[in-house]
Amino acid sequence: MTFLEFAFANLKRRPARTLLTILGVTLAIGTAVALLALGRGIAESVEQGLDEQGAEMVVMARSATDVISARLPGDMAAELASMEGVEAVAGTLMAFTVVGEGNHVLVSGWDPASQAWRDVPLSEGRMPEPGAREVVVGDVIADTLQLQVGSEVLMFEEPFTVVGLTEFDTAMNRGLTIAPLSVLQEASLREGQVTYFSVRLDPELGAQEAEAVRQAIAEALPVTVSNAEEVMEGDRNTEVLESISTAISIVALVMGGLSLLGTLLLSVQERTREIGMMTAMGWSDMQVVGLIVVEGLVMGLAGCAGGVVLGIASSSFFGSLPALGDLIEFTPRAADLALPLAFAVPLCVLGASYPAWRAVRMLPAEALRSV
Numbered sequence: 001m002t003f004l005e006f007a008f009a010n011l012k013r014r015p016a017r018t019l020l021t022i023l024g025v026t027l028a029i030g031t032a033v034a035l036l037a038l039g040r041g042i043a044e045s046v047e048q049g050l051d052e053q054g055a056e057m058v059v060m061a062r063s064a065t066d067v068i069s070a071r072l073p074g075d076m077a078a079e080l081a082s083m084e085g086v087e088a089v090a091g092t093l094m095a096f097t098v099v100g101e102g103n104h105v106l107v108s109g110w111d112p113a114s115q116a117w118r119d120v121p122l123s124e125g126r127m128p129e130p131g132a133r134e135v136v137v138g139d140v141i142a143d144t145l146q147l148q149v150g151s152e153v154l155m156f157e158e159p160f161t162v163v164g165l166t167e168f169d170t171a172m173n174r175g176l177t178i179a180p181l182s183v184l185q186e187a188s189l190r191e192g193q194v195t196y197f198s199v200r201l202d203p204e205l206g207a208q209e210a211e212a213v214r215q216a217i218a219e220a221l222p223v224t225v226s227n228a229e230e231v232m233e234g235d236r237n238t239e240v241l242e243s244i245s246t247a248i249s250i251v252a253l254v255m256g257g258l259s260l261l262g263t264l265l266l267s268v269q270e271r272t273r274e275i276g277m278m279t280a281m282g283w284s285d286m287q288v289v290g291l292i293v294v295e296g297l298v299m300g301l302a303g304c305a306g307g308v309v310l311g312i313a314s315s316s317f318f319g320s321l322p323a324l325g326d327l328i329e330f331t332p333r334a335a336d337l338a339l340p341l342a343f344a345v346p347l348c349v350l351g352a353s354y355p356a357w358r359a360v361r362m363l364p365a366e367a368l369r370s371v
Contacts, residue, residue, distance in 0.1 A: 028256030029307020032249035032340035049172030090114035091194035109184030125164030136164035296352025
């Protein structure tokens with residue numbers, strides 16, 4: 001019997017306990033993968049959504065702690081447009097509202113002059129008329145709420161007519177409801193306010209000139225100027241969510257390691273006489289330690305493999321929830337899988353180390369006398 005076969009044989013002695021330990025590690029890894037995908041998915045969905053809308057530069061209030069609650073006066077558009085190197089400015093207001101039976105919907109109000117209107121992938125219907133209580137809705141939110149062209153939807157306690165359906169590529173925009181800016185400002189009681197300005201620069205500007213314009217805007221006004229990838233970097237809600245996700249992931253992984261530790265400690269206790277016989281037959285301390293560590297690694301690696309599958313499956317489940325999947329893309333990336341695995345494998349070795357140390361500390365004569 002080979003060394004590895006011996007380890008497998010030991011694990012098969014208590015199949016229920018072995019499977020429960022593997023399940024504990026699986027749940028720990030799966031939780032970590034799903035939560036890390038959640039934290040990253042929110043930031044990436046917003047970045048991709050803004051990029052798809054053609055936001056070259058995003059100007060937001062310097063004091064804003066998160067994207068949705070940020071507010072700027074709408075008349076700041078004239079100041080931005082007057083700056084050298086700026087070709088066009090368009091304000092956007094974003095707000096959440098509850099529609100139907102508790103469905104949270106993200107509504108975006110666009111300036112009639114926004115380039116984004118011309119780039120909307122309209123699949124059916126038409127665009128809203130300026131000043132009219134009309135909206136176009138993404139295909140995902142339309143399926144969720146069973147809306148079609150001509151449907152009436154109650155938002156901010158005001159009736160809106162669906163006049164078009166869109167087919168964007170990104171998760172955020174597929175769950176987005178779009179209205180004329182002035183109409184959304186009035187309905188949401190935020191008249192004269194915008195969440196951010198989309199700024200398009202003169203296309204003839206070079207990279208250094210564009211950066212100079214960016215710095216000039218930030219120095220002249222109490223705002224931050226970012227590209228789509230940078231928008232979520234200082235978002236408080238995203239930072240809190242990522243911190244919570246990381247903390248829960250670490251706790252889950254530690255619990256998985258403790259489960260492995262408990263199983264191996266109990267196994268060593270039950271096999272006292274056997275370990276004594278092995279050492280009496282000439283097994284070295286390193287061989288005994290290696291056997292216990294291999295048993296821990298087998299259970300740990302099996303749990304890691306199951307955890308990756310569970311994490312991907314959980315992410316798909318979260319994405320199917322209307323309140324989340326309509327706005328956020330839950331797709332685990334290599335980094336989401338690598339981080340828990342990189343943490344879990346050493347943790348499994350560590351969890352097996354103490355039982356292995358206990359095993360080699362036993363004197364052969366005392367171990368053989370144990371019942």
